[in-house]
Amino acid sequence: MIKKLRLKLILVSMASLLAVLLLIIGSINVLNYINVISYADEILNVLEINDGKFPKMDGEFKSDVMKDNPAAEPDRGQDGENQRKDIFPGKGISPEVPYETRYFLVTLDGDGAVTATDTGKIAAIDADTAQEYARTVFDGGSESGFIRNYRYLKTTDSDNNCRIIFLDCDKSLSTFRSFLFSSCIVSLLGLAAVFLLIFLLSRRIVNPVSESYEKQKRFISDAGHEIKTPITIIDADAEVLEMDCGDNEWLKDIRYQTKRLASLTNDLIYLSRMEEQTAKQLSQQMIDFPLSDMVSETAHSFELLCKSQGKSFESSIRPMLSIHADERAIRQLVNILLDNAVKYSQEGGTVRVSLDTQGRYVRLTVYNTTEHIDKESLPHLFERFYRADKSRNSQIGGYGIGLSVAKAIVTSHKGKISATSADGESLTVTAIIPM
Numbered sequence: 103m104i105k106k107l108r109l110k111l112i113l114v115s116m117a118s119l120l121a122v123l124l125l126i127i128g129s130i131n132v133l134n135y136i137n138v139i140s141y142a143d144e145i146l147n148v149l150e151i152n153d154g155k156f157p158k159m160d161g162e163f164k165s166d167v168m169k170d171n172p173a174a175e176p177d178r179g180q181d182g183e184n185q186r187k188d189i190f191p192g193k194g195i196s197p198e199v200p201y202e203t204r205y206f207l208v209t210l211d212g213d214g215a216v217t218a219t220d221t222g223k224i225a226a227i228d229a230d231t232a233q234e235y236a237r238t239v240f241d242g243g244s245e246s247g248f249i250r251n252y253r254y255l256k257t258t259d260s261d262n263n264c265r266i267i268f269l270d271c272d273k274s275l276s277t278f279r280s281f282l283f284s285s286c287i288v289s290l291l292g293l294a295a296v297f298l299l300i301f302l303l304s305r306r307i308v309n310p311v312s313e314s315y316e317k318q319k320r321f322i323s324d325a326g327h328e329i330k331t332p333i334t335i336i337d338a339d340a341e342v343l344e345m346d347c348g349d350n351e352w353l354k355d356i357r358y359q360t361k362r363l364a365s366l367t368n369d370l371i372y373l374s375r376m377e378e379q380t381a382k383q384l385s386q387q388m389i390d391f392p393l394s395d396m397v398s399e400t401a402h403s404f405e406l407l408c409k410s411q412g413k414s415f416e417s418s419i420r421p422m423l424s425i426h427a428d429e430r431a432i433r434q435l436v437n438i439l440l441d442n443a444v445k446y447s448q449e450g451g452t453v454r455v456s457l458d459t460q461g462r463y464v465r466l467t468v469y470n471t472t473e474h475i476d477k478e479s480l481p482h483l484f485e486r487f488y489r490a491d492k493s494r495n496s497q498i499g500g501y502g503i504g505l506s507v508a509k510a511i512v513t514s515h516k517g518k519i520s521a522t523s524a525d526g527e528s529l530t531v532t533a534i535i536p537m
Contacts, residue, residue, distance in 0.1 A: 146255040156200035204270035208236035212262035387428045394423040404440045418456040443470035484509040
């Protein structure tokens, strides 16, 4: 249990850290990519406004904003900074951009035939490649996007002529990819470092819980053995009194209650031992035995009990099934499940047991009808002292520990046990154990 608690602590911590890192790194890189696209689109818009060229600082080429707003045109006496701001209003583009930007453009008519190609501002692309890219973009129909490392902008004039400007974004995309790769590597290294720290410190974190749990198990084991002695003495004294005084209801009640208390004590001690058993200790108790014969023998005893209580009993046991397991523990498992089914089925109800294979596993299923069971209570049935219907359980007896013992047995054999209810008026407990 403590090992599982420690493992869950590590997994939850690492999952939480991974989620936070993915959110942070993902957000940063998405914003970075959006900035790359935004900056490229700004440059493409400037090129489109100025007929595929950058405006010159002497005002030879001016944007439409300047043409529509003559007041924005700088006076010849103003300094270069004001002049740049007027030529690129609100763009934040450096005057060095025209000298370091690589781009090309292609013009096509309405039928997609190339009418003009300009590759004078780029060395990596020849005219044929530029025309091939342009036809691909023209056929695609998208107004903007990427083709390889080139961001493009497509516009159509009133004569249905199409101009496509391609901007080389290789440098900015390489920077983006490099940052993405570096951030992922740093995040992985950070995850590894945190995992190492949590792994080393988790033992200290769960140590108080471990000590408390060990003390609890030790108390149950020690107290159980101490309680068994007075229970045995009380039972023996009651038997002697019964021999001397004769049978009466008070002595019967004393002996009945001592048996219940002895059964509870034995279950608690057994449960504690099952949890303390190591894999080596358990393997020493494993033997091959005929499971089908054991289940049939146990089922026959409960079939007679059901008939005496006016209940229907059905069995479907696959013959000749053997298993390598702790025979005493598996026998106790079958007894617990059948006893639970008979005890909590209503008068005139049905109890059904089946045994079959499921791949390399054996599947033991015990079904019983009941008056009512809440589906919300099903996950809690295997908890210690849990009782789904406390008012009815107080009449039937039991302490709600039987299914906890059953789960401990199945878990110690590396199997799984579950409880389901299809209609809220029946209970099916299924135990799957490796053969």
